[in-house]
Amino acid sequence: MNKKLIIISFDALCKDDLNQIYNLPTFKHILNNSVYSLDVEPVYPTLTYPNHASIITGKMPNEHGIVNNTKIQPNRSSPDWFWYRSDIKCDTLYDIAKQNGLTTCALLWPTTGEAKIDYNMPEIFANRPWQNQIIVSLFAGSKLYQLKLFRSFSYLLDGIKQPNLDDFVTECTLYTLKNKKPDLMFVHFTDLDTQKHIYGTKSTQVKEALLRHEERLKRIFECAQDLEYKIAILGDHGSLDVxxxxxxxxxxxxxxxxxxxxxxxxxxxxxxxxxxxxxxxxxxxxxxxxxxxxxxxxxxxxxxxxxxxxxxxxxxxxxxxxxxxxxxxxxxxxxxxxxxxxxYKAVHGQLPHKHKTLFCVFDKNTSKTDLKSIKITQIKGILENLLNIK
Incomplete structure (x- = not known):
């Protein structure tokens, strides 16, 4: 029997944050009762989109095609990002899940525009003066599903500003878990990454973002446990002050x-x-x-x-x-x-050994296991085994 799984990506969560998150009760509980690695090496460049593509494909950027956050568009002052599933040149974890009969969901997961995901709110920006953010999102994902989410929770939003955006994603996650119960769910939070960029890695704002993530995680974890979900938590890269x-x-x-x-x-x-x-x-x-x-x-x-x-x-x-x-x-x-x-006060993109991150999977039926050092490309295989799919 396939097990239900929710995968939560906390953008820019890394080894440097461990001292603080071990003092946060939900993070601590999950890390102390999970299969985990506190030494995960991302791919180069250590950017959000290449690494999220590597998480779900198990391949390097020069193989899956997401070699940067944004595309080569010399004549545009604001190049488009790699927003669409068609930009990935190989199978993904959510493709394989669908082929195995699982229902899927993605909330602001990178490079999922127009993907064959049952409940999909892709990460995509209104990148032209004539575009509207909600309309752009609707046409790149699941229209009726997104309309329900926007009607219910858009009062939380202030454009794409943080922490409003992650508060919105939290409510969307809880609604989806309770009402749709997908077999496999991907959720992407960016509050921490935003604060590191603007204020630097050691700032008060970063500490406050981690506290907000703790509260978000607590609510999702409690709901996921009631519904008998396994829960995976990961980062995609670190940040370096500049x-x-x-x-x-x-x-x-x-x-x-x-x-x-x-x-x-x-x-x-x-x-x-x-x-x-x-x-x-x-x-x-x-x-x-x-x-x-x-x-x-x-x-x-x-x-x-x-x-x-x-x-x-x-x-x-x-x-x-x-x-x-x-x-x-x-x-x-x-x-x-x-x-x-x-x-910016901090950025990422540098060599992988400078940006070690973490990964863990909580399952109440599994004992604590240290995976030691792993590469981010190995995560897909671990998640496939959890879901019993290939």
Whole structure:
């Protein structure tokens, strides 16, 4: 018999938060009575969309296709995100669940737009001036289901601002558990990630966000236990405090190379693509220019080449992948002197070993088990075993 499972992703929850969440009763109870790993390595770049795709596919970004949060759209000031199921190039956990006859639900889970999910409210933004947020969401997911949720709980919303959005998602989760009882449910919370970006990893606002997550988790956990659900909790990446942002676009413009490359920020890392296939001499010129920038600013730690894509898992179409030095991040914007004060206090996107996160599954019939160190790509297999599906 298949078991019911709810998977909760607390965006940006990581090993650095363990000291605080072990002092929160619901988090502590679940962690102390679960199959768990407190040493989960995410994928590179350590962004929300690539890692959520890896959780549900068991594959690296260069395999599943979600290589960044946003797409390469050079002529748009606000590129679209990888919102749609069609962007993922392989099977997902919710596809396999459907094939095995399970009912599915997703609430603001990344890259689920137009997915074949029974109850689906995808994470998607109104990214054009003429678009309306509710209409965009309705047409990318389950229309009648979402209409019911918006009519019942939209009073909690203030656009997509936090903590309002996660309060809305909490009520949607509880309603769905009680009234729809899906076999497999995915829920994505972003309050913590938002506070880390704006205020930094050690801020009061981050501590308050974790307290709000504790209250959300308590309510969902109590409801899930009454309905005999297993509950999985995970993070997708950590966050690193930064002080400065780097504009490679400005540097390449001043060096006459901007017409050769397309620079794409991943916040805590960055891609460099060729605009068109170039000769070895052009590629070498770009590389040497980066080496000069690295040497004289000390703001770049590594310059990875296409040869590193297989091992690290980033987009194999990129000519280079840049890893910043501690305290730095990247921007697509133009900055006159190449480096400026960052508008964010913390970012992610850097190498996976800098962003260890956690994973656990609570089942009242299973004893506490430490999985030790695992990779985020292993989570799909663990969840399939829990659901008894393949």
């Amino acid at each position: 002080h400065s942002t780097i504009s490679i676009n400005s540097y390449f413009k001043d060096n006459g190379l901007l017409n050769q490359i397309y620079f794409k920020s991943c916040d805590g890392s960055a891609y460099i693509y060729l605009r068109r296939e170039g000769s070895s001499s052009i590629k070498n010129k770009i590389f040497y220019a980066l080496e000069e920038f690295k040497k004289y600013t000390d703001s770049i730690e590594y310059i990875f080449t296409q040869d590193n894509s297989t091992k690290l898992g980033f987009d194999k179409r990129a000519l280079f992948m840049l890893e910043p030095s501690f305290g730095y991040c990247f921007t697509d914007k133009y900055i006159e002197n190449y480096i400026a004060i960052s508008k």
